Amino acid sequence: MIDLHSHLLPGVDDGSRSVGQSVGVLERFRSLGVTTVALTPHLLASQVAQGLPASYEAAWDKLTPLVPEGITLVRGAEVMLDRPLPPEATDRRVTLGGTRYILVEFPRMVPAEIVGRALREVMQMGLVPVLAHPERYSSCTVEAATVWRQTGAVLQVDATTLTLPRSRGDRARALVGAGLADILAGDNHGDSRCIATAVEWLQEHEGDEQALLLLETNPRAILEDGALYEVEPLRLRDSLWGRMRRLFEVE
Numbered sequence: 739m740i741d742l743h744s745h746l747l748p749g750v751d752d753g754s755r756s757v758g759q760s761v762g763v764l765e766r767f768r769s770l771g772v773t774t775v776a777l778t779p780h781l782l783a784s785q786v787a788q789g790l791p792a793s794y795e796a797a798w799d800k801l802t803p804l805v806p807e808g809i810t811l812v813r814g815a816e817v818m819l820d821r822p823l824p825p826e827a828t829d830r831r832v833t834l835g836g837t838r839y840i841l842v843e844f845p846r847m848v849p850a851e852i853v854g855r856a857l858r859e860v861m862q863m864g865l866v867p868v869l870a871h872p873e874r875y876s877s878c879t880v881e882a883a884t885v886w887r888q889t890g891a892v893l894q895v896d897a898t899t900l901t902l903p904r905s906r907g908d909r910a911r912a913l914v915g916a917g918l919a920d921i922l923a924g925d926n927h928g929d930s931r932c933i934a935t936a937v938e939w940l941q942e943h944e945g946d947e948q949a950l951l952l953l954e955t956n957p958r959a960i961l962e963d964g965a966l967y968e969v970e971p972l973r974l975r976d977s978l979w980g981r982m983r984r985l986f987e988v989e
């Protein structure tokens with residue numbers, strides 16, 4: 739499995755705080771079947787022109803000699819699109835593995851129209867935005883996500899959100915159910931989150947084919963700067979959690 743979103747570059751953002759913590763997470767990832775991990779520390783759009791900060795480079799130099807065997811690390815960043823990307827973004831210094839794919843996020847309360855416009859602008863620069871955890875935005879509906887994908891953007895749902903109750907989990911399940919998620923990622927912050935969580939959930943919904951595309955084939959296509967495969971919608975079975983919730987819901 740290939741995980742293209744993590745905060746495991748130690749000590750540079752709100753993710754892993756030390757090399758030891760990152761190595762511990764990477765060892766667990768490997769034991770769960772993850773082979774490639776992109777390090778995507780937070781970066782503001784206003785910082786993109788300068789490329790990755792010197793502190794990120796220093797953290798990379800400290801971590802890489804200690805990476806467990808069987809894990810390949812890839813550079814990248816999670817760029818906050820609170821303003822348009824500068825022209826220097828086309829240098830690809832902060833994209834995923836130097837490809838045209840760039841991981842982007844927005845403030846949580848962002849309106850759907852603003853997301854659509856910003857994604858179109860990134861496409862017009864010749865880059866492909868990979869929208870991190872669209873399910874986190876309250877404006878994210880199946881209709882909005884359909885429009886976002888029509889810009890050419892790639893949607894990255896957080897794997898562990900699929901098993902969360904209520905709104906965010908509901909939105910994540912709706913996106914994967916509708917075939918609107920292109921890849922899944924862990925968004926690990928030095929904690930226990932891992933993309934492997936999604937495998938069991940997808941299998942429960944007869945989504946073996948989707949699991950392969952979302953966790954392996956499409957993330958690999960991104961790193962090879964290729965085109966992604968369409969992911970078929972998933973027939974969601976009623977979960978025990980869903981049935982319990984409705985039982986206790988007050989109309």
Ligand SMILES: [Fe+2]
Binds near residue numbers: 743744745816925
């Ligand atoms: Fe993130």
